[in-house]
Amino acid sequence: MSGKPSRIDQAYTALKSAIIEQALRPGDKLPEDEVGQLFSMSRTLVRQVFSRLNAEGLIEIGGKRPATVAIPSLDDAVAAFEVRQALEREVITLVIKRWNPEHKAALEAHLAREIEAAKAGSAPMSIRLAGEFHTLLAEMSGNPLLSRFVSDVVSRCSVVLAVYGRPHSADCGVHEHRDIIDAIAAGDATSAWDLMRHHLGEVEARALIGSSEDSPRSLADMLSPYVEGGAGTKARPAKNRGRPRLQVVKENR
Amino acid sequence: MSGKPSRIDQAYTALKSAIIEQALRPGDKLPEDEVGQLFSMSRTLVRQVFSRLNAEGLIEIGGKRPATVAIPSLDDAVAAFEVRQALEREVITLVIKRWNPEHKAALEAHLAREIEAAKAGSAPMSIRLAGEFHTLLAEMSGNPLLSRFVSDVVSRCSVVLAVYGRPHSADCGVHEHRDIIDAIAAGDATSAWDLMRHHLGEVEARALIGSSEDSPRSLADMLSPYVEGGAGTKARPAKNRGRPRLQVVKENR
DNA sequence: TGATTACCTATCGTATACAATCTTACGTGG
DNA sequence: CCACGTAAGATTGTATACGATAGGTAATCA
Missing domain, CATH: 1.10.10.10 (Winged helix-like DNA-binding domain superfamily/Winged helix DNA-binding domain)
Incomplete structure (x- = not known):
């Protein structure tokens, strides 16, 4: 490449x-x-x-x-997830607009790797792949700037998780990724938005005490x-x- | 400061x-x-x-x-405005949520300067102030990250205007800024969104031939x-x- | 013994030096 | 007259050198 x-x-x-x-x-x-x-x-x-x-x-x-x-502050954390919601909503809109079979294949392949990593219990790999799911989706929007912004904000969220998240629960709901893919494939923007909102809400909710x-x-x-x-x-x-x-x-x- | x-x-x-x-x-x-x-x-x-x-x-x-x-490509230009729409929509949502009289005063003051610059016929000043209106609004969202992203994308759009825009028409619709302020002040998110969408559409529409x-x-x-x-x-x-x-x-x- | 101060090391901020590479201009040959 | 190769200059990429400053450590004094 x-x-x-x-x-x-x-x-x-x-x-x-x-x-x-x-x-x-x-x-x-x-x-x-x-x-x-x-x-x-x-x-x-x-x-x-x-x-x-x-x-x-x-x-x-x-x-x-x-x-x-x-070490992001709590305000930084909230801000990051707020922006992330807005950006990923746009991502979904655009991805649905440009949806094609190759996209589906790539997402399925990625999801398979996520599942594999989860099974293997490799926490670092899981964390990484969970983030990359979202950047991969962003790249499919066909908008490089949007892709950059998403990549940026996903990184920030990862650090937020490291600070405030519970030590090991970062498997980021592979289930939810599955549902999001399906909704997008069905062209159902509204439910994809809802799923994404819920999913990011879940991730954000893990921002609790996490003294390690x-x-x-x-x-x-x-x-x-x-x-x-x-x-x-x-x-x-x-x-x-x-x-x-x-x-x-x-x-x- | x-x-x-x-x-x-x-x-x-x-x-x-x-x-x-x-x-x-x-x-x-x-x-x-x-x-x-x-x-x-x-x-x-x-x-x-x-x-x-x-x-x-x-x-x-x-x-x-x-x-x-x-020298942004046409694709870059489209991408920038696409992202800008998404971000500024979120800005409006948040600004309405945190709206207070100081915000209104600051926006009115800025608008006054825009009008003044337009009357004086100072093109550079007008261009700058038109952009700053949007970054000012973004700062009022209370989300520093969102503010940064908006500032970034507004800059990109400015360059796009320089490449593709008509030479001098960059007064960026002071009228429209007026309406947007009013809609936000009224707490009418839906119509503020529409106005912003229309406004940015107008700006984007100026991306035509602009050989200087x-x-x-x-x-x-x-x-x-x-x-x-x-x-x-x-x-x-x-x-x-x-x-x-x-x-x-x-x-x- | 605890607090204070002086020093000293670690580390960064900025400038400069050197090497690599691209651009441009010129001269030569067809 | 035009094309092409070569050499000089301009410009960046990378490393190093030097000065400033913060933080820690140890010695000193109450």
Whole structure:
């Protein structure tokens, strides 16, 4: 599909995935040079990556402190779901308008993967796929801008879930995805809207207390599955050698 | 209001204004170091500014050529207005829900400025105020994320107008703004939606042929009203002196 | 022993330096 | 006169260097 994702894109995707799958948790610190070493790039590029992540509300940068994984306020959470409702409503309208068999096939395939992940009990995978269901739907709207906005707001909602959601219940109602697909396939916009509203309401309702214990690990450990090559312990540009000083960066507060 | 807008913010605002008011026209080139000299900052910071402008679809960066003011495709244009409809519908819903006298006063004041600008025949001012009416409304929704999205999409629509719109007709129906305020004040969501839909339809309808003549000028001339201090001919950090080599950068193609 | 202060390290903000690549202009050959 | 190849210049991509500042740590004093 995409010819050559730049290193920036790779790091961006890796960090985004790590945050959404909750390998990095809200409040975790992300020092620029450490991340740079992990991805074998200079702070200049890390900064660009951070800039993008910040624009999507996934991390917070600015005040000369290290960047941190975002901790959305309750207001932010409500706002995100409010906007999400409006956007996904439009998505449904457009998808129904442009509905075709390929769309159905793609959604069915995705749903199958969701079910599989749920059966396997893979929480990170489930979380990721649940979000991707909505971005996939958005892409079918044929409106790239809408798609971008939805992707953005879905990311924000994922972080909200990480902060306020119950630890593990993020299977996001695969059932409900099933019903939404059917309603869209039937061309029934009204009931699809209702289903989506109910579905997002359910997701939002999981915004309750969700204190999860802290187990401090190193940034390298948390990110290693996402770094190309599997770890940050090789392919460094022959500088700053020795033990890479990857220590506890986890924020315990 | 805001304590200290950083130099980055100033440059961002200046360039955004210049683009929206069509002092910079789609296709115009924006070399990093030249812009940096105009705003007395290094390319590093210019890059951050460009990154933000790019995220909002105002300029295009990337392929190792100079950044250019964006030229949205027709598809982009349609997409922007589609999303805008959905977002502004939600705005109306929320504003009605939180309606209070201060909101009315602020909108009336803004409308007065719009009328004044229209009477004075100041096209750039009119264009800017017409857009700001919608962002102002969005801010009253009390949802910062929605506000950001609306601001983003309104910017995109402004550029679309610059590319496809008729040269001067951008007074954006002050009348219609009047009616929308009234409908919201009356708490009549349905008719406010209709009015907004019609209004945006009108704006979108101006996307016809809009060939405007080219009159090559220097980037410094085009931007000088937006640079703090009024011109880029002073306060440069004691380097690269002499005549600043500001030549024709206008893209004529 | 507890609070306070001075220092010191970590980390970021900004500028600059160097390398890669595209654009443009010019000269040469058909 | 036009097409094409080559070289010079302009412009961006990436890395590094330097200065500023916040936060933590340890030593000091009551």
